[in-house]
Amino acid sequence: MAARTVSSRRQLYSFFLADDLMSSKRKKKSQDNGGGTCRIESNVDDFLEDDEEGSHEPASAAAAAAAPDVRARTRTAVANVTVGDADALDCGVCFLALRPPIFQCEVGHVVCSACRDKLEATGNGVCHVCGVATHGYRRCHAMEQLLDCIRVPCSYSAHGCDTMPPYHGQESHRQVCRHAPCHCPGESCGFVGSTAALLDHFAGAHNWPCTTKVRARETFSIRLHVGFNFFLLQDNGRSDGEQAFPVPRLFLMNVTRERLGRAISVLCIHPHASTTTAANGAQELSLTQCELVFSLYGDRSLCHSYYQSSVFKVLCTDLSNGLPNPEGCFQFFVPNAVLGDGDDRNSIQIKVRIIN
Numbered sequence: 001m002a003a004r005t006v007s008s009r010r011q012l013y014s015f016f017l018a019d020d021l022m023s024s025k026r027k028k029k030s031q032d033n034g035g036g037t038c039r040i041e042s043n044v045d046d047f048l049e050d051d052e053e054g055s056h057e058p059a060s061a062a063a064a065a066a067a068p069d070v071r072a073r074t075r076t077a078v079a080n081v082t083v084g085d086a087d088a089l090d091c092g093v094c095f096l097a098l099r100p101p102i103f104q105c106e107v108g109h110v111v112c113s114a115c116r117d118k119l120e121a122t123g124n125g126v127c128h129v130c131g132v133a134t135h136g137y138r139r140c141h142a143m144e145q146l147l148d149c150i151r152v153p154c155s156y157s158a159h160g161c162d163t164m165p166p167y168h169g170q171e172s173h174r175q176v177c178r179h180a181p182c183h184c185p186g187e188s189c190g191f192v193g194s195t196a197a198l199l200d201h202f203a204g205a206h207n208w209p210c211t212t213k214v215r216a217r218e219t220f221s222i223r224l225h226v227g228f229n230f231f232l233l234q235d236n237g238r239s240d241g242e243q244a245f246p247v248p249r250l251f252l253m254n255v256t257r258e259r260l261g262r263a264i265s266v267l268c269i270h271p272h273a274s275t276t277t278a279a280n281g282a283q284e285l286s287l288t289q290c291e292l293v294f295s296l297y298g299d300r301s302l303c304h305s306y307y308q309s310s311v312f313k314v315l316c317t318d319l320s321n322g323l324p325n326p327e328g329c330f331q332f333f334v335p336n337a338v339l340g341d342g343d344d345r346n347s348i349q350i351k352v353r354i355i356n
Contacts (some may be wrong), residue, residue: 020284044297049198056318073105077241082346087138088241089147089168090165091111092109092111093111093112093115094114094115096112097167097171098110098112098143098168099168100148101113101139101144102139102140102147103137103138104139105129106136109129109130110140110143111137114215116148119133119134120137124144124233137242147166148164150167151200152170153173154170154177155170155174156174156177156179156181157196159179159193159197159339160179160194161178176272178195178196180272181193181272181318182194182195182318183322184202184206185252185319185320185322185323186228187207189203194271195248195249195250195270195271196248197320197344198250198269199230199232202228207228208227208230210230210231210232210351211229211231213232214231214232215354215356216233216237217354217355217356219351220351221352222351222352222353223349223350224252224264224345224347224349225255226256227252227255228320229254229255230249230250230252230253231250231253231352232250232251233249233354249269251266251267251314252267252269253266254266255348258333259336260332260333260335260336261333261336261339262336263326263331263332263347264292264331264332264334265314265329266292268314268316268317269317269319270317271318273318288314288354289312289313289352290313290314290352290355291309291310291353291355292351293309293310293351293352294307294308294334294349294351301334302337302338307333308328308334310330310332314354315329334348
C-alpha cells in the first residue's frame with residue numbers, strides 16, 4: 001500500500017511540474033517582453049525521499065524500479081525553467097533583487113528587509129500594494145528558499161566562468177569574478193579576456209616580455225625593454241589565510257624614450273578597478289603601492305655611482321578606455337647619463353616590489 005502511495009505521489013508531482021512548465025511557456029509566448037532564462041534547483045526529490053523514509057512498509061520491486069525514472073524526469077523538468085516576468089523576483093518598492101530576509105504582508109505582498117523597515121518608519125506604515133498595516137509583516141521563508149534555488153549564468157560566462165550564482169547574488173559575484181575581462185593595450189587590437197587569458201595573449205600574439213610567479217611584498221629584479229613589460233603577481237594572502245585579492249593582479253610597466261632618458265610608468269590591469277571587495281576584507285585596488293629601485297656602481301664615462309628609489313601609488317584600470325594619460329601616472333625617470341651606450345640603452349635593469 002505504501003509503495004502505491006509513494007508512486008502515486010511521484011506521478012502527481014511530475015504532472016504538476018509538467019503542467020507548470022507548459023503554463024510558463026504559454027505565458028511567455030503571450031507576452032511581448034520575454035524574461036530571463038534561469039536554472040532552478042528544486043528540493044522535490046528530497047521531499048520525496050523523506051516521504052519514503054516515513055513509510056514503514058517496504059516498497060514493491062516495480063515501484064523501486066520506477067522511482068529512478070520519475071526522479072530523472074523530475075530533475076530534467078526543473079533544470080530548464082523560463083521566468084516569464086523577472087520583476088516577480090524583485091522588491092516592489094526599491095525594484096532590486098529580493099534577497100533574504102524577505103517579509104510579506106497579511107495578503108502576501110513581499111518586500112525586502114530594508115524596504116520593510118522604511119515602510120514601518122513612515123507615518124502611516126502600510127503595504128505599498130494593498131494598504132495593510134506593516135506591523136503585521138512576517139518572514140516569508142518559502143519565498144527565501146525559492147529564491148535561493150534560482151540560479152543564473154554569470155555575466156562573464158563567455159570568458160570561461162561556469163559559476164551559477166543565485167539571482168539575488170549575481171552582482172556580488174560579478175564584482176569578484178576571476179573571469180571578468182580586461183582589454184589589450186595594443187593599438188588596433190580588440191582582444192578582451194580575463195587576466196590569465198590576457199597574459200597568454202601578450203606573450204603569444206604580441207611577443208611582449210612577461211614575468212610570472214612574482215610574490216607580493218618581495219623584491220625582484222627585472223630587465224625592462226622599451227615598450228610594454230608585464231608581470232603577474234602571486235598574492236601571498238593575509239595573515240588569517242584568506243586571499244587578499246580574489247582576482248590575480250597583472251601589472252604593466254611601460255618604458256618610453258624621452259629626450260633626456262627613459263620614463264617608466266606602472267599600471268595595474270584589473271577588471272574590478274572601480275570596485276572594492278570589502279565583503280572578504282580585501283584592500284582597495286587604489287591603495288596598491290609599488291617601489292622601484294635603480295642603482296649603478298662602476299666606472300662609467302659620466303657617472304661613477306648612482307642610486308634612485310621611489311615609492312608611489314599605482315593606477316588601476318581595465319584598459320577599456322585605452323592607456324591612461326601619462327601625466328596622470330607617476331613616472332620613474334632614469335637619465336641617459338647612467339644608461340650606458342649601445343644596446344644598454346634599450347633595456348634597464350631595475351628592482352621592483354609591490355608593497356600591498
